[in-house]
Amino acid sequence: MNIVSLLSFLSFTIAVAFISWYKTRRENLQTSTGLFFANRNLGFLVVGGALFFTNISAVQFIGENELVYTNNMSVIAWGLSSIFAMLVVSEFIMPVYLRSGISTTPDFLEERYDTGTKRFVSIIFLVSYVVNMLPSVLYSGAIAFNGLFHVSETFHIGYWETIWILVWLIGGIGCLYTVLGGLKAVAISDTVLGIGMFAGGILLPWLALRYLGHGSVKAGFDMLLSAHREHLNAIGGPHDAVPFGTIFTGMLLVNLYYWGTEQYIVQQALASRNLAESQKGIAAACVGKIISPLLLNIPGLIAVHLYAHLHNTAEVFPQIVSDVCPPLLTGYIAAITFGAALTTFNAGLNSSSTLFILNLYKPFKTWKQQAVTERQLVRTAKRFELLVCVTAMCIAPFIAFAKQGFYTYLQMVSGFFSVPIFTILVVGLLHKRMPAIAAKVGLTFFIVTYAISQLWIDTGLHFLHVLALLFVITVLLMLAIGARFPRETPFEQQWNNVVDLQPWKNRHLWSGALILVMVLIFVLFSPLGIAK
CATH class of the missing domain: 1.20.1730.10 (Sodium/glucose cotransporter)
Known part of the structure; x- marks a missing residue:
């Protein structure tokens, strides 16, 4: 050493x-907002x-x-x-x-x-x-x-x-x-x-x-x-x-x-x-x-x-x-x-x-x-x-x-935890009458099925493809439940904002530039670039 x-x-x-320590020495950490959210500042x-x-x-x-x-x-x-x-x-x-x-x-x-x-x-x-x-x-x-x-x-x-x-x-x-x-x-x-x-x-x-x-x-x-x-x-x-x-x-x-x-x-x-x-x-x-x-x-x-073989x-x-x-x-x-x-x-x-x-x-x-x-x-x-x-x-x-x-x-x-949660979030945002029972069934179905595919049954598919396939199946399952047992009233989001919601005006310009650079890096490290 x-x-x-x-x-x-x-x-x-x-x-x-x-x-x-110097930057946080005056922060109030005796409240949950201070401890968990830096007082939203x-x-x-x-x-x-x-x-x-x-x-x-x-x-x-x-x-x-x-x-x-x-x-x-x-x-x-x-x-x-x-x-x-x-x-x-x-x-x-x-x-x-x-x-x-x-x-x-x-x-x-x-x-x-x-x-x-x-x-x-x-x-x-x-x-x-x-x-x-x-x-x-x-x-x-x-x-x-x-x-x-x-x-x-x-x-x-x-x-x-x-x-x-x-x-x-x-x-x-x-x-x-x-x-x-x-x-x-x-x-x-x-x-x-x-x-x-x-x-x-x-x-x-x-x-x-x-x-x-x-x-x-x-x-x-x-x-x-x-x-x-x-x-x-x-x-x-x-x-x-x-x-x-x-x-x-x-x-x-x-x-x-x-x-x-x-x-x-x-x-x-x-x-x-x-x-x-x-x-x-x-x-x-x-x-x-x-x-x-x-x-x-x-x-x-x-x-x-540098290294032909590493143990x-x-x-x-x-x-x-x-x-x-x-x-x-x-x-x-x-x-x-x-x-x-x-x-x-x-x-x-x-x-x-x-x-x-x-x-x-x-x-x-x-x-x-x-x-x-x-x-x-x-x-x-x-x-x-x-x-x-x-x-x-x-x-x-x-x-x-x-x-x-x-x-x-x-x-x-x-994958056991990520995509199942994202699935019910997306469906809930796009389908205003999706009931709560559909979310619970969807979560359970996704987690159990993914576990079976990774631990007991060899599907022959990459686990990321399995996640995408289960996402589609779970969405269809939730839609079926939603059609049979819809919410009585459509969901409406309640406004309870604690910060200003004015968006950043230059965000689209920066987003376009960032996506362009992302694509160019893929092209660089490809058979079209230096990996010929």
Whole structure:
């Protein structure tokens, strides 16, 4: 373990923590609005940074570079295609949420359907966070940290034991961060780390190319384009990690769900001071998605030329960082990766307690006719965050046994929770007389059928195509129920906005430019471009 790398890591990490503390020291965190929504006063740069870096975690650093190394650039589709989904959410879904003045996405489902649907979806969210999202963030962070600092080799500890130690270290720090700082601290640290990531995204590929070219960046770039050209292709075939056709089926649905329904993502945008700031923030996050392949994909591409074989392909990213970067930059990249794990974990913890307190605990106390103060809500929220944190830390190390690769495993499991919720949201928005029973039946049918298709029956289809097929079937099922048992009166949204709803006037111009750049990147990494 290089002492310079360690000092660089600690310096940048402490600097981010100090900035977050300084910016939030006067925030009132003794109310649920302050703890969960930063008092709904975030500007667009903070919203954009929070959205981008809450999405970008060590999961992407580890998982996407691994898939580029073992397969090709087709995995880039997850990030690039999300730009379109983010802009759709910005234009059509975020105004609906802010108009309702909701605190959680299940709140809107309660308004549209009933309280039972809200509770059902809240429980699905919580299960998703505890068994999938939070453990995967901890696991990927542990892999990255061990690969960058060689913890197991330095202290002569077994790999399995090292992962356990690092998972609990990251989880403990993340829980403390969330409990003490609330959403505002998470959002500020996301913004600072986002700026740091852009700097690292320029330096790491440059150093890696120079390393590949034995001191010449140009020679490294020429080698990158002259050999292993199949890895340059982002247009995935039927047997690739991300077949190109899935972009227009299940991937589109997953991205629309993620950016428009996922609580720990939507909560960042709901904390904006008005609709215009929210839409600007989403556009800023889209710019981040365009730049992010420099750290999430290009290192894996260069690693193809550096390493003929790696025993553990999940360590592609930390391996190339430790090999090509000087100690000072290694610590800097480690701090960004560590921060990415922390901020996503913190956002997930904050949203878990938001869902539990506002959608389950507080309604239960009201039903029992027991008065509950804001201080009691905050205290209970912090205790619940601690419980969720410990549970996730116990689950995380076992992800090492996933057979189909870490990132593919993560996306496949998220399908149990994501598209079913998005399905009932879309149908509820478009069909004004859809009854609540249709939403409950649709959710249950989708989850059970998807579980059967992934765990017991081999359909021969990519899981993203299965999600799209089940989406269509579930919509038809809900329409049939709606035709047989329609609502007595059509749904009308209630206006309860707590922020200004004037939209951003330049949003269409920026949206067009962002979509054009997205398409051009796909063309660049295709047989029409550098992957000839």
